[in-house]
Amino acid sequence: MSTTQSTIQPTAAPEKLGIGARFSIHPHCDDFVPVILGALEDVEAAGLTDGLVLETDDVSTYVGATGAPAEERLARYLTGVIAAAARRSDGGHVVAHVLLSRGCPGERTCDLAVTSLPTPEPVTVEATGVAATAHWSLYPLLDGGSDDGDHMAHIEAAIAAAQRRGTASAAAHYATRLSGDVADVLATAVDAWAQVGAHVPHVVSHLTVSIASPSAGPAQ
């Protein structure tokens, strides 16, 4: 906590909120390397990396937001790279794992507990034509003594919003099943995560996004 906490602006910059993601993409094919590298090139060529910092290691890729609108940039980038991998897989099975994070105390540069958090706008992400099914989990990281109530109330409100949107199709153990265009699936998770972030400083969400699974039945 710095001595300048009282001067922090109500709408903190994305990098001050530590808004970002980690993701990994898993094409289930022998030629997975060119699929992944090609998808990363596709989204860069499409201009979807603007306002983002990318760092790839051998497990996953970090995407940090450096420019507003941070949530929309992340949603468009993640949608774009997953859809690109699906297209490059020619209908093959592709899975992506996504971690969304905001306000992690190890990342941020100010004491969020004393700032006014920004109220995010819903993101707009163009449909891709790629259908996906995901298992989605949302974690509001409250602390003892805070006034933010119980974490399940935030989760239940997010699930209700996803049901109204039409992407939440069923509950699973420890996760909610989302189905739809990969753009709608990602937008649902990003909007919920950002919405909880207007009340709780540190919020994380995980998605396992599956495309063209051979064990998938009819769309549900």
Added chain:
Amino acid sequence: MSTTQSTIQPTAAPEKLGIGARFSIHPHCDDFVPVILGALEDVEAAGLTDGLVLETDDVSTYVGATGAPAEERLARYLTGVIAAAARRSDGGHVVAHVLLSRGCPGERTCDLAVTSLPTPEPVTVEATGVAATAHWSLYPLLDGGSDDGDHMAHIEAAIAAAQRRGTASAAAHYATRLSGDVADVLATAVDAWAQVGAHVPHVVSHLTVSIASPSAGPAQ
């Protein structure tokens, strides 16, 4: 909350605590279906499914613990199935994603907030000879008004324990890097998750476990 809360035993049964996991395995090869199905058969043949309930859908597999020691059964099963997939991939790249959960209010059958939570024993998992690198995150889901302090203190204690154990090799954005035999990587995450669970009723952990990545450098 029932009127019998005061009679709840200090060591609640695993199914009452909702102890379980979800996982998905991603062999990066054209023949991924026989690799996955074969790995699931291998762990069943090895008796590693005893005391567990399994439900597979098109995105991931749920593993619920029904018998003690719940944490060790989960750690051995998850280690076994990931190592089996790696062996069946003949040195190819395999990634697994694991979600560990305990005390989720949607799963459990008693009010954990008023029970005495069990203090878990560290798990023992036989080494596999399969080296893995993982990104690991731990989420203690505290609530406002609880006496459990701040969630980062629990996370930092878990990372310190993993460093003493020798599996935590570096910090990454939003995750800690774990390296070692896949058994040690899983045991590190399971022990940390169970240890926090002795103080916080609802605790979730996620791991992305990578084996034989072509972009991995020397072991670190």
